[in-house]
Amino acid sequence: MKPTIPSNLKLPRPTVKRSSLVMISLWGASIIVILITYPLAKKIPQLHTELNATRADLAKIKETSAQVRQLSGQLNELTLKEQALTRAIPDSGNAPVIFEQIQKVATDSAVSLNSLNYTGETGQNKITSTSTEGSVGLGIVVSGTFERLTKFLETIENASPILTPENLNLATSEGGEVSMSIPLTADFLIVPPLSGDKLIQIDLSLLNSPQTDAATQNALGRQEYKFNVDTKSGIGKRDPFVR
Amino acid sequence: MNLMPSDSASGSRALYHRYAQKISIFQAIIIISICVGLLGARFAISAGIKVSKASIEREKEIILAQETTLNTVNRIIVKAEAFSKVAPSQKKFSPLLSKIPELLPSGTILQSMTVNELSVMLKGSTIGALEVAKLMEVATDPAKGGSTFADAQLQELAIDPRTNEVQFSVMLQLKNDSEEAEP
Secondary structure, three states, X not given: OOOOOOOOOOOOOOHHHHHHHHHHHHHHHHHHHHHHHXXXXXXXXXXXXXXXXXXXXXXXXXXXXXXXXXXXXOHHHHHHXXXXXXXXXXXXXXXXXXXXXXXXXXXXXXXXXXXXXXXXXXXXXXXXXXXXXXXXXXXXEEEXXXXXXXXXXXXXXXXXXXXXXXXXXXXXXXXXXXXXEEEEEEEEEEOOOOOHHHHHXXXXXXXXXXXXXXXXXXXXXXXXXXXXXXXXXXXXXXXXXXX | OOOHHHHHHHHHHHXXXXXXXXXXXXXXXXXXXXXXXXXXXXXXXHHHHHHXXXXXXXXXXXXXXXXXXXXXXXXXXXXXXXXXHHHHHOOOOHHHHHHHHHHOOOOOEEEEEEEOOOEEEEEEEEOOHHHHHHHHHHHHOOOOOOOOEEEEEEEEEEEOOOOOOEEEEEEEEEOOHHHHHOO
């Protein structure tokens, strides 16, 4: 006998298959989304670190930029400091300027400059930097009274550029004058101009470091000799031994 | 026929499937939301890096525009560093030179003087041997030349029997800095 189904009986809707299909579709979609997301999302910690580093760089460079803008307003003052330091340690090839300076000091100290020799490179360079550097030897012989010679030496030792006497020899001459010979060392330094990214790699804090400040003040305090260059002298003369 | 038990089982299954479906939808939505959030975060970070890098480049250009200032600053820094190395090693003999006349007894005349960083050699003539002894004593006297000279050594002494004039040669050793620093 066949069972009879009452007409008022509500059969459950056939949701089982449909819900399974939805579940499978959703989970499938989720897996696909995870598969797509994973390779992109796994770089997040690395990118986060990179972002922090870039932000730190940006903060630093903004600070540098502000400092540079502030320094640009003080360019005249900076140029004076730079010139004082360049006088103290000149660029190489400035030996003639040093010769002129020694001659001027001798005149001011009322001593006779008997000889002034360039004795070549000394190999006693104390500057150790990546910039072009050099040191040369000079030999001076001056004569005059002891007091004037002392004054001459004192002026040379405290003048710009820095001239280091290696030793001194004093001897009396027949005329009663004292002759003093001084071998000197002069240091030179060329700072090449910065290029490209090196421009922004300067540690600006070094500008206000105690060492830089003391050196600059000391260089500014050194005696400066200015020269009047005579450019009117003619070339070519009949007797080379007559002025 | 009693269909209730089978109806009940079928109803429970249907209920289970309905809840399972809701949970699945909920879970899937959460997973997809997390994934979308992560993707958003990833692209936001990338965009942040790009913006920061662009700002860095802009600031670099602003800095590079101040080339003159930067080159001047660079020269100051490099030359100040060089100055700090050269200046302390600069020997100064003038203070020493001005001290010598204070040490000489009357009647003493120097003929030559050689100064280096270790010693001062004095050659000269005087009126008697006692004057040479005085010179050496004064040179090492703490109140006179003692702060500068550590020792005085007689190198040569010759007396002219006719005039009694004494030719002498004395070496004065300079005190070095480390010696002075010692207690």
